[in-house]
Amino acid sequence: MKTKTIPGPKAMRVIGTMKKHAYDSTFMYSLVVSHGHNCIIEDIDGNKYLDFTSNIGACPLGYSHPDIIETLAQYASNGTYKIAGQDFYCQEHADLAENISTILPEGFKTFFINSGAEAVENAIKIAYKKMGPLPGISCTGAFHGRTLGALSFTFSRPVQKHNFPELPSKRIKFCIKDDDPEIDAAENILKENKAAFILTEVIQGEGGYNVASKKFISNLRKIATKYGVPLILDEVQSGIGHTGKWWAFEHYNIKPDIMSTAKALQVGATAFNKKFDPGQRSVLSSTWGGGNRIDMAVGSQVIDVIKRDKLLENATKMGCILKKGLLELVGKKGVTDVRGLGLMVGLEFDSALRRDKKLTELFKHGLLTLGAGQKSMRIIPPLIITKEQINEGLGIMHKVLMKT
Known part of the structure; x- marks a missing residue:
């Protein structure tokens, strides 16, 4: 080229x-x-x-892409494209919430924010709200973002974490083989300790595109249910179609309790089973509530085009x-x-x-x-x-x- x-x-x-x-x-x-x-x-x-x-x-x-260009053109003369999205309503916010619900597990609600790291931050906040300020369980090789909460559970490269404070966490191996001797590590932890959540990617992004074994993800789902701990899946990079399904977890025939996504969606989003709804206003908030009206409109268009084409x-x-x-x-x-x-x-x-x-x-x-x-x-x-x-x-x- x-x-x-x-x-x-x-x-x-x-x-x-x-x-x-x-x-x-x-x-x-x-x-x-x-x-x-x-x-x-x-x-x-x-x-x-x-x-x-x-x-x-x-x-x-x-x-x-012609559909995206057309969507962007509609905002060329709209002077209110950036609003405080958790203080005021707009059609784009409602449209994206309705649209993403068609590709999420049944009974999920969504909270929009600006980025993938913020999506993870709010995922763990939802879990903490339900479970209390307990340690979280996360994986070696993980990358969940650079904000301090998400960074606590990131374990990709030392340069990303050196000298930064961390929330309490317990680390397990990200297993890529069904016969990995450490595949039951999460249960071994939960037998002796309480935890706020289990957090993992299905395909590690920054960690090297490592693909989780089917038994590993299946075990995490079973263990999370058994011990009453929410399973959080980070789909910031893998979500919205890159794996050939809307979500990478669909390849494993399981569903998370809480999940994060961003990137292809154009905005950050934390999606969760309704039973994890904080049930109290202002527990979750974000100044821009999903970037801006343009980003939310484009995100909704992305979903439509993927379906149509x-x-x-x-x-x-x-x-x-x-x-x-x-x-x-x-x-x-x-x-x-x-x-x-x-x-x-x-x-x-x-x-x-x-x-x-x-x-x-x-x-x-x-x-x-x-x-x-x-x-x-x-x-x-x-x-x-x-x-x-x-x-x-x-x-x-x-x-x-x-x-x-």
């Missing part, structure tokens, strides 16, 4: 300004986005990239093609594993150094991917991706990853 020098002069000027005046956070490589169309991102120097990240799942319909089915089909093509790389040139569900696929390398080198090389060959975990590469294309685009991306990956 490359058309000019990467990075170009305009990009370097923007990056220079950022490094001078802003905190140099988690930027992966020297991409300065200008605009995009379909599954293609163009930078400010005119370089084009095939996007296998969908901005960590936040752009499930790619870029410049059968994009869950497309994610399943394209994911199979993607995974099959990546499996051909396993055992070669430091590629050690491929795993995932639908269009949420992780590629494991033998070292972080090799992974990082290949991320940069793929970028310079016009393909966007991202790192995850200690030495994994995450691949999460938009749900609208076509077979031709998958094959184009695979062609670049085979060319780049098979080089020494």
Whole structure:
């Protein structure tokens, strides 16, 4: 997809300004986005990239999708697009609440906030309100956000937690195999201790796209019910279709008590079984109540388009093609594993150094991917991706990853 020098002069000027005046956070490589169309991102120097990240799942319909553009146009002259969403009502809030209820477990209600971390924060607050200020149980390799509450239960990389205070927690292994000897660790804890909740992802995002074993998730559901502890599932990255189902937990034939989602929804959301409703006004609140009216309108449109265009089915089909093509790389040139569900696929390398080198090389060959975990590469294309685009991306990956 490359058309000019990467990075170009305009990009370097923007990056220079950022490094001078802003905190140099988690930027992966020297991409300065200008605009995009379909599954293609163009930078400010005119370089084009095939996007296998969908901005960590936040752009499930790619870029410049006609339905989204039409929705955005409706707000071009609306001066009240950002309101205090928990103090005043608006149609967009009601529409999104009604729309998401069609894809949530029966009997769930939703609270909208700004981000995935806030969605997790409110999920654990709902559990604490019901259970009291007890320790929570969470997993090794987990990532639940950077706010201090969510960060307490994150256990992905030391740099994310060093010197920050934490809420009390008990850690269990995130089991990816049914025969893992630690698969009953949560029950062993609950036999001796009370807990406010069990919190886990089904597919770990930042942790490396590790896919939970079916027995592990099934056991957590049974154990949570047995000991009267709410099961919280974090679907911030995996939710809204990336795995080929609306929610990753649907692959496991279980339901959570409380869940978090964001990214593809455009806003943060904490959804919960009605029996966990705090039942008291002002226990939960958020200044913007879901970002703004535009975000909520786009989020509702995303759900409609996924339904109408059968994009869950497309994610399943394209994911199979993607995974099959990546499996051909396993055992070669430091590629050690491929795993995932639908269009949420992780590629494991033998070292972080090799992974990082290949991320940069793929970028310079016009393909966007991202790192995850200690030495994994995450691949999460938009749900609208076509077979031709998958094959184009695979062609670049085979060319780049098979080089020494």
